[in-house]
Amino acid sequence: TCASLLDGLCKNGRLNEAVATFEDLEKKGFIPNIVIYNVIIDGLCEAGKLKDAANMFSKLLSRGLQPDCRAYTTMMKGLCKKGLLTQAKQLLGKMEEHECHPNQIT
Secondary structure, three states: OHHHHHHHHHHOOOHHHHHHHHHHHHHOOOOOOHHHHHHHHHHHHHOOOHHHHHHHHHHHHHOOOOOOHHHHHHHHHHHHHOOOHHHHHHHHHHHHHOOOOOOOOO
């Protein structure tokens, strides 16, 4: 599946290729689901590209998708790694507003 391919690219240090593939698929009319967005957001956060991850998170919202617990947790983890604890706490509030309940990982 697309998610497996993109995840493999991200985990093998080929993040730019994963993002380019994601964008190419979108241009061809492919509508990514939350799983696909989670893979890309995770890859971006792991690479320290928090601004790009935040843009991707905003993009999924603009597409009308509802972030799941994984999307929120991944973004919060990236924010915490960068020392952006206030933003992470704000995102936790949004997570709870959307009835996505935090777990031990969050």
